Amino acid sequence: MQRHRGEIRFILNDRQVTLDDVRADAMLLDHLRLVRGLTGTKEGCAEGDCGACTVLVGRPRDGTVDYEPVNACIRFLASVDGCHVVTVEHLGAGGTLRPVQRAMVDHNASQCGFCTPGFVMALQALWMRTPTPTVTQAETALQGNLCRCTGYAPILRAALDASAHGNPADDPLVTLGPELAPRLAELRDGRRVVCGEGRNAVILPCSGEDLAEVLAETPGATLIAGATDVGLWVTKELRDVGPAVFIGHLEDLAAVEVTSRDVTLGAVASYSGAEAALTGAFPHLTDYWTRIGGWQVRNMGTIGGNIANGSPIGDTPPPLIAMGAEITLRSARGRRVLALEDFFLGYGRQDRAPDEFLETIRIPRPEAGRIDAAYKISKRRDEDISALAAGLSVLVRDGIIIRARIAFGGMAATPARARAVEAALEGQPWTEASLVAAGAALTDDFTPISDWRASAEYRMLAARNLLRRFYLERQAPGGGRTVRLDGVRETG
Ligand SMILES: Cc1cc2nc3c(=O)[nH]c(=O)nc-3n(C[C@H](O)[C@H](O)[C@H](O)COP(=O)(O)OP(=O)(O)OC[C@H]3O[C@@H](n4cnc5c(N)ncnc54)[C@H](O)[C@@H]3O)c2cc1C
Ligand code: FES
Ligand code: FES
Numbered sequence: 001m002q003r004h005r006g007e008i009r010f011i012l013n014d015r016q017v018t019l020d021d022v023r024a025d026a027m028l029l030d031h032l033r034l035v036r037g038l039t040g041t042k043e044g045c046a047e048g049d050c051g052a053c054t055v056l057v058g059r060p061r062d063g064t065v066d067y068e069p070v071n072a073c074i075r076f077l078a079s080v081d082g083c084h085v086v087t088v089e090h091l092g093a094g095g096t097l098r099p100v101q102r103a104m105v106d107h108n109a110s111q112c113g114f115c116t117p118g119f120v121m122a123l124q125a126l127w128m129r130t131p132t133p134t135v136t137q138a139e140t141a142l143q144g145n146l147c148r149c150t151g152y153a154p155i156l157r158a159a160l161d162a163s164a165h166g167n168p169a170d171d172p173l174v175t176l177g178p179e180l181a182p183r184l185a186e187l188r189d190g191r192r193v194v195c196g197e198g199r200n201a202v203i204l205p206c207s208g209e210d211l212a213e214v215l216a217e218t219p220g221a222t223l224i225a226g227a228t229d230v231g232l233w234v235t236k237e238l239r240d241v242g243p244a245v246f247i248g249h250l251e252d253l254a255a256v257e258v259t260s261r262d263v264t265l266g267a268v269a270s271y272s273g274a275e276a277a278l279t280g281a282f283p284h285l286t287d288y289w290t291r292i293g294g295w296q297v298r299n300m301g302t303i304g305g306n307i308a309n310g311s312p313i314g315d316t317p318p319p320l321i322a323m324g325a326e327i328t329l330r331s332a333r334g335r336r337v338l339a340l341e342d343f344f345l346g347y348g349r350q351d352r353a354p355d356e357f358l359e360t361i362r363i364p365r366p367e368a369g370r371i372d373a374a375y376k377i378s379k380r381r382d383e384d385i386s387a388l389a390a391g392l393s394v395l396v397r398d399g400i401i402i403r404a405r406i407a408f409g410g411m412a413a414t415p416a417r418a419r420a421v422e423a424a425l426e427g428q429p430w431t432e433a434s435l436v437a438a439g440a441a442l443t444d445d446f447t448p449i450s451d452w453r454a455s456a457e458y459r460m461l462a463a464r465n466l467l468r469r470f471y472l473e474r475q476a477p478g479g480g481r482t483v484r485l486d487g488v489r490e491t492g
Helices: 028-035 099-106 116-129 135-141 152-165 177-187 208-217 230-235 271-281 283-289 295-300 303-308 317-322 419-425 432-439 456-475
Strands: 008-012 015-019 054-061 064-071 084-086 192-195 202-204 222-224 244-246 256-258 262-266 326-331 334-339 344-346 357-364 370-377 388-397 400-409
Touching: 008 177, 054 116, 054 177, 064 084, 064 116, 064 177, 064 295, 099 116, 099 152, 116 135, 116 152, 116 295, 135 152, 208 244, 208 326, 208 357, 256 271, 262 271, 262 303, 271 283, 271 295, 283 317, 283 370, 303 317, 303 357, 317 370, 317 388, 317 400, 370 456, 388 456, 400 419, 419 432, 432 456
Parallel strands: 008 084, 202 244, 222 244
Antiparallel strands: 008 015, 054 064, 054 084, 192 202, 256 262, 262 357, 326 334, 326 357, 370 388, 388 400
């Protein structure tokens, strides 16, 4: 057997596809529609926002196949190597409606029909996972799907009613899982994949160690994990991303380890993949997590990608910095560990050499007496980028703030700690007055900008109010979540 494999292999609906000429910028949606003629999957926005392009991507897990809804418009074709890709045509195969389709018909949940295939795919994934969802679970599953005609009420009713039409245990995607899983594992045969060369090279390393070698050989190649940022470089900016090194499939880089001391996330753990472990260990992240993207984006996007992109408005750095997270960068030269805040050097500049990749993120568990919160302020509740994000952690002993770690996104050119605020809090009593007084120090820490998401004044006011909210929420019965302050509209 040759050391490298020169082709991408996956199963599309019920047939195997083998491609030896995959371009670095080839998108799954274009392949489905233009090459395979599977036009049921629609293109609405081409940027991961509308869900019209939703397909299921299945990967072998625990002896069966685990299916997740993803956005085909920003999913690179090469990244489905070793996967089962399911389009809406497959659900309708045989001329019989699947339960979610039947429910959509019964509830008149389609009008022009453009969004319908995307909704059907998201609903199919929901029904397979959670056959009898609550309204909140159904709404969360549909965060990433937009409909401009029917309205969401009938679609929601269809989501709640799907199980009346059938049991997921009888669905072919479930019953065939144990048979398909070994076939998929065989397709992804553990070898490095290399298609094309030079700027057109598409490389899929076979492990973290192999990735270090690949980057030593091809420093500066575009690393692509979940592609929820890089996909848009192609579809919206028409950027050349070759040579491209795909890493989203690397299971050793997606591992999530929970101990009594810390939680360590592999950098390519997706938001969905890390959710249970993270919110279990750090419950204050529970609401915050479902404010990141929509379900499809959370299935694709990785925490490592959110950090590595260096965005000043990425949602994970503020709470992770506040909790004292550190990251490990790896290359063929070795590993080094950094406090997360030290990774961000300036706008668009991160402390990462061209042959390095982000390997893990370690988050220490809190000591007794620590109080944590994470807030996101955006114009829409769902599927929106933050105007402002905040992570707040204070250690309180005998009513006194012993230590404070406060971090904001959207207030500066990078996610950053509010060190003057921290200094103003430390040694003070844990009272509303202390939080309000410390808010005055925000002007020493930050000079925010005005842009289309928020004005500088709004950001400053909202940041001050979040400090106060942090305290007030802890006093409200049940840790109340509906405090309104100084003209800032609550968003979550
Ligand atoms: C519709 C939509 C909604 C979104 N909503 C949100 C939101 O609410 N909050 C938010 O913060 N973001 C949001 N995003 C942005 C995006 O989803 C996140 O930034 C995501 O975490 C990026 O991860 P990824 O794996 O997709 O990164 P990719 O697109 O694969 O990569 C992003 C960058 O990181 C680099 N990179 C990736 N992994 C590594 C690694 N291990 N080591 C070194 N470099 C690496 C890549 O080379 C690239 O420069 C949204 C995006 C879309 C399309
Ligand atoms: S076309 Fe809108 S999310 Fe893909
Ligand atoms: S039915 Fe027309 S966009 Fe949803």
